[in-house]
Structures are given as structure tokens and as C-alpha cells.
Amino acid sequence: MESGRGKRPRPAKTPTSPLSSEAAILPAIQLMLNEQSTKFENRFSVLENKILKEIKLIREQCAEVVATVEHHSIELKEMKQEMEKLKEEMAIAEKENKEELDKMETYVARENLVFLNVPVPEKVTREGGKENVEETMKEFMMNKLQFTEQEVEGIEYQRIHRVQAGTSPRPIKVRYLRYADKVSIQQRANLLKNTRMYITDDLSRRVRMERRSQVEALKAARGAGKLAYFSRAEPTKLIVDHVWIPKKDQPRFIEKLGRRVEIGKDQVVQRRGIPMVVDQGARGNDVIEAANQ
Structure with missing residues (x-):
């Protein structure tokens, strides 16, 4: 009986379908992708926050730099204005000192x-x-x-x-x-x-040069019958009929008189529209005398 009993046959293996294998793997892959995506998003979020913080810090630093530059720019502008003002004050003081020195030298x-x-x-x-x-x-x-x-x-x-x-x-x-x-x-x-x-x-050389540059106005005024002379107290100031005529106003003053004088040769000049000859000898001595009065 035992010899006649044979082994129980094993059931035949059913071949696995490729589709069923892929279906089993896909959820695992999806899970892995999700995990990686989450990790990437987290890391990106951390990096983004870090970058944003750094950008904010840079902006704050830039704002501080801009504010500092603007402050220094204002200070520099104020310093330039103060320097210009100081230059003007120094120029005025230098002019006043020269005038005072001229007065002292003239007085001495x-x-x-x-x-x-x-x-x-x-x-x-x-x-x-x-x-x-x-x-x-x-x-x-x-x-x-x-x-x-x-x-x-x-x-x-x-x-x-x-x-x-x-x-x-x-x-x-x-x-x-x-x-x-x-x-x-x-x-x-x-x-x-x-x-x-x-x-x-x-007179000092500066006073002589200043007077010489104003001789034309002095001669024009005298030629027009006005009282004209250089002040003794302030030796570079031309006085006409007891009024000081500043050097910058003298060309207009001469034009108003209608008479221009050229030093150094006989010439015909206009006096109120009337031509007249100025004698060379008289003019030469008058000019020298006037320039040094």
C-alpha cells in the first residue's frame, strides 16, 4: 500500500504578471518621491528664509550706508559753503588790511x-x-x-x-x-x-598803480569842470564833487560825461559832442600830478 502511494504533486506556479509587479512598486516610489519632495521643500524653505534674511540685512546695511553718505554729503556741502564764506571774509580782510596799510604808509x-x-x-x-x-x-x-x-x-x-x-x-x-x-x-x-x-x-607802488588806473576818469571829470581829486585819507579813492566814484563805476561815469581821454599823444576828444584838442604838454603834467595827488 505504501509503495503504491505516491507523493502529492506540488501545484504549478502561476507566472507573475509584469503589470502587477509595477503596481506594487509604484506606491513605494511615490512614497520615496514624496519624502524627497518634502525634504527638498523644507531645505528650500530654510534656504529661502536665510536668503531673505540676508537680503533684508543687506538692505538695512545699504540704507545705513546711503544715510551715512547723505549725511556726509550734507556735511561736505556745509563745509564747502563755510570755506567759500571764509574765503570771502579773508579776501575782504586782506583788502581792508591793504587799505589800512596804504593809509598808514601815506600818513607816515x-x-x-x-x-x-x-x-x-x-x-x-x-x-x-x-x-x-x-x-x-x-x-x-x-x-x-x-x-x-x-x-x-x-x-x-x-x-x-x-x-x-x-x-x-x-x-x-x-x-x-x-x-x-x-x-x-x-x-x-x-x-x-x-x-x-x-x-x-x-606813495607806495600799489597806490600809484591804483591811481594810475583811474587817471582817465579823473581827467574826464576835470575836463568837464568838476572838482576831482584823490582822497588823502584813503589814497586810492577818486572823489568827484565830494562824492566817491568806485573804480567799477568809472567807465559808465566817463561815458556819461561824454569825454574820453587817451594819455600819451595829442588827440581830438569829445566833450559834450564838441571836438577839442588836448595839449600834450599840459596833459602829461596834469596826468602825472593827478595820479600822484
């Missing part, structure tokens, strides 16, 4: 006169001896300014000498003991018209 030299083109005596030139400048001045005053010998002897000097200059003959600078003596000599300066000799105040 108030007893001085300078005589130009007074020749050296022929005897000294011929024999080559040393010139006695005081004697030269005495001869000049008697011969050219019509002082008497007694008047000349009554004039006292603090100092008298020829100055070092490039011109020949060298100018003679005189410092009088009494201001009245200086004035009496100045009053006779018109006797030197039509000569190369003339008398001036002892």
Missing part, C-alpha cells in the same frame, strides 16, 4: 615829496664829484619853482637824498620838517608844466 610819508627828472648839476657830471643833493634842491626851487633864496633857506629838511632807481637822473626824495613847507612846494607844481620834471607825493 605825509611830509615827503618825490621830485622826478631833476638833473644832476653839470659840474658834478663833468668833474665826477659827489653831488650835494640839498644844494641841488635849493637851485631847483629857486630856478624852477620861483622861491627866493630867503624862502629856500627857511625850509628845513629831515632827510634828502636820491633814491636807488633804474631811471636817470634818479628821483630825489625829501622829508620836510614841517608839513606846511611841503604844501607850499606842491602849490607851485604847476610851474613845471611843459617840462619833464614833476613833483609827487611819496
